[in-house]
Amino acid sequence: MARSAEDITKSTNLINEAIQHFYEVEKREGNVSPLAPGQIRLEGAQVTDFSSQYGSESSISYVAVNLAGQLSVFPKYGDYTQVCVLRTYGPWWKNAPSGRKPYRGTPSDFASEDFMEISFSEYLYPVRIEIYETYNPGAVVRILACDAAGGSDADQGKITWATLWSQGRPKPTKQRPRIFAPPLKKVNFATNLIRLELNSTCLEYYTELDGIMLVGTLTPPRDEIFKNLPKLCFDDEIWEDNTLNEAHKGSQNEAVKDHFAWTIDQLESKIGDLDLDSTKVDSSDDNFFTYLPRELLQLVLSYLDLKGLCNLALTCRLLRDHCYDPLLYVDLNLHPFWSRICGPHLTLLASRCKRVQRLNLSWLGAAGHIDQEHFKRFLKEIEDLQVLELSCCKFFNSSYLMDIVETCKTLTELNLSSCANIENFSIFNMLSLKNLKYLNLYRTKIDGHSLIALLQSSPELKHLNIGSCVFLRPHANQVLAMIGSCCKNLKSLDLWRLTNMTEEGLASIYNNCLQLEELDVGWTSFLVSQTGCFIELAKKCKKLKKVFITANRTLRDCDIKAFADHCPHLQQLDILGTRTVTEEAIIYILEKCTNLVFLDVSFCVGITNSNTCAWRAAYPHVNIKRSFQDITS
């Protein structure tokens, strides 16, 4: 057996060589360089949190945890199992029937859609972060670091995050392996927790990350570096930089408050002090704005995002009054501000939130715990909440869920994807959400009984995502039978990796849900084409627009032809990894389904690369995906 000490040097040498190579190739960009004296390079120790992953929960293929540890693919380029892969890419999921429309008032520079949180074995003052991208690079849009000194207290869930680097839009680059090491903002604290935020919408295919390295020093960087720091500017960056500024001034200062909190706090105190009434404001002076019709002013303000409204409210009483108009907060998207918001902020916002209809609280709680009291009070303030998104909320557990079900009777859309801390969904056995139309339970611990109870009481349900729900597996077919009998109007159904489902379960869907437009049965290996289940599906569900039958090895030509014959609206089809589907069937469906825009034939043994290229030329309106591995190496 090879000696481990040798192993280590060998792997270090390999990395150094690769970096050297990249340094030479990408010299112009100058973003990757060998270690300077005193610097240390650490590989990611553990992935502590993430928003989505391609692989199965129990597997080690295509899962987020692969971001930690040694590199295993780099500098190869291709679609490999040993890396970290996200669940979606491109516009395809958003353009599907289950896609949701964006929130009004979202800051234009906020592009993050997925995140990975990764810890390191030691605290380092970050100098460089190297992200090893081995397939479709360019998804990273923001890098944050946990400021352990600046008032972070992991035990209480309070973490101060500082943005080390960000870009407003993802920039996909050339199709080749890349060490992505953007220039980081210099910070005066050591960190052992890094958060990557990604956006894959511009990418051609799944992005794959092999690993992440933190380069830094054990001691604080020298002072002159700080003296030479460019002056931090206002406007856009003020939100991001204020905390940084304050952290620079001195971490002992307990009142390290960010701009957002400060804004709201101050406004609140003003209200208390002044005790204004509206007549006073109108008659106070000849403010130019007073001549504007209220509606016009409201229209102007409606173009501002949340931070714009907060800033503007500071300027004068009249504008503050307008900025506080609850009608401006019909769409309230707090997702972009996750790193700034903790419980008390919700209470401060509550006064203007009476009219909120769509509320996005995704990712909240990663910066500061949101305790139940604040959360409950906030929800109670809202009169007619219809859409609630709580994706990846660490704080969210069963008792919060109970609050929602009790308080928000009018809810039509609920997104709990990746809320891993909800241990118990039994609340659905007692109370119901009668108006529910959209429910996303991706990667939650929902169990069969609770879901069945929920389905029985939600006849309106149109969209359901139960992808990667491990606890549903034992009852897969019962759950599907219940979906069939309760949700006749179902439009989209995501059963990604519901591995135990069989043709019997699929039958209860296609026999009942005739309105179905979208079905994802990726990685459900017990579905066998020979039972004729896919042909029946195509015959019965004629409205299908999106069908993902990823990695079903049994799929045959006759299934593809059935979809071509019976589903004229078909837009997206994924048949990755089939063995027997031939080129004839693909040509047939390309000819017949004129609405087709997306076709994934990656790893289909019966289809050659040259044919794929020919089809791309012949059917330019179809985006034909063909992923690859570099087998030779």
Next chain:
Amino acid sequence: MQSVAQYGRIVARAIAAGIHNEFQLKSPYDKPKEPLHFVSGVSGFSKSLSKSNHTKWTFGDDAYFISRNKVADVIGVADGVGGWRSYGIDPSTFPRTLMLACERMVRDGHFVPQSPANIIAAGYSEMLEQKVPTLGSSTACVVSLHREERTIYSANLGDSGFLVVRDGEIVHRSTEQQHYFNAPYQLTVPPPSLDTQWLSDSPDMAESSSFKVQDGDVLMLATDGLFDNLSEDMIVRSLVALHDHKDEERIQHAARNMADYAYQLSLDPDYMSPFAISACDIGINLSGGKPDDITCIVARVTHQSEIFL
């Protein structure tokens, strides 16, 4: 009542004494209770030299892996079933993918060293998680050495196998699993619609064992290509010499010699190989060696301190 108590006491004393003796016997080796390691070498031959694409960790349709993590050293071999070639499927893909998956499980620490059968099972299910569809079947044999416990744990499915040689004698060996002559137990991913035609065994069928090892034991893990051509006598004779040598080069050399020897004999038409003998036993008139892919891993059990000098 009293006599029962007395009897119990005698038994207890006897057991204690036995354990005591055991310790005394082993004491020259055991006293430091130092963790043990494998020092291993590997060699092999592909049946068809023309097809000698030297992919990492493969010899023809055989594949192997050598890996380790904090608690254990793990080695394994897998022998692809050649029958798939007539269906246009490369029989080496399956064992190679399986061994790669097992190696990753070990390296990332996703396994229990005491239960190598789980490594095979997890490797198998990991293989099904890959986007690339894999077809084929293979045998598998995985041995893991738990360093602190100074014990090897093994799982064997099919006709690959291993043996442990101490002081010129075989002290532990795996047992072969066959459905019938030359049809070993195997893990299979069958092509769609042909499910019933193929021999397909679950990873749970693997035969498991454990054995306490000590410094100086030599373990040889090999595919049937070796066992079908070398008798146990020959194997033991080659391995005995290793008792006094712990350097990696020497062990690598021994593996090389062993594989070489087996390869030469497999091509000898007059040699009465173990394979030919067992064929004769069931009434098939065969003689000569059995040309097959050969993979042989030799691992010497060594004190940790002697490796990291």
